[in-house]
Amino acid sequence: MDQQDKFYHLRLKMVEEQLSSRDITSQKVLSAMLKVERHKFVPEQYISDAYGDFPLPIGFGQTISQPYIVALMTQLLELQGEEKVLEIGTGSGYQAAILAELCKEVYTIEIIPELATRAERLLKELGYKNIFVKTGDGYLGWEEHSPYDRIIVTCAPEHIPQPLIDQLKDGGIMVLPLGSVYQELVVVKKQGNKIIQKSIIPVRFVPMIREKNK
Ligand code: SAH
Secondary structure, three states: OOOOHHHHHHHHHHHHHHOOOOOOOOOHHHHHHHOOOOOHHHHHHHHHHHHOOOOEEEEOOOOOOOOOHHHHHHHHHHOOOOOEEEEOOOOOOHHHHHHHHHOOEEEEEEOOOHHHHHHHHHHHHHHOOOOOEEEOOOOHHHHHHHEEEEEOOOOOOOOOOOHHHEEEEEEEEEEEEEOOEEEEEEEEEEEEEEEEEEEEEOOOOOEOOOOEEE
16 A cells, blocks of 8 residues: 555544544535545654544644544534635644635634744645635734634634624624633624524633734
8 A cells, every 4th residue: 555545544534433423424524524634734753643533733832633623613614615714723724724625715814923834835735725824813813804704713712802703794603612721612603793602512722822912
């Protein structure tokens, strides 16, 4: 078996054992998880663990989320294909790549410049033309391209950032981990002036970092 086949086999196993056997039922999400080469998004020394059922370090004290969590958050976004999505916390760029397979455009913000640069380079190398990366504080969103059909936050704020609520389209969906020590994955639906919030499962994400003096 050559290297490519080996990784494909590991991805198939990941999809079957970690995703479809749990509650990931969206065929589109499962196909994207089977297609995107997660091993290209992890540091060299973790390549053999890239398809394991756990998060992995990506440097600067940050992590790439567990495959199941990536799939679950993506499924909760209910993407149809034409959406403009904002992601807060680019990290490795893996979640952005999964989203880019399932929507029209992904705008993604990362606060650590080195991670933003690395993810941008990799996503370009992999041929993604519908992902736009920026360095900055995602708490503030990315006003220029707003409003967004969907927003996904992959670092945990203690409250829902108001700029993100403002930049979400009416009828839009936002998925985020909320809390500090104890966090929950929350789905937020915006309906006019109303915000409907639903907790899904307890989770553990890295905290949302704020830029100082802002
Ligand atoms: N989605 C990423 C997961 C990255 S972990 C992936 O698929 O790999 C969360 C990321 O959020 C980290 O890279 C961290 O640096 C970043 N982050 C933390 N606070 C942030 C903020 N205020 N704005 C933007 N990114 C932030």
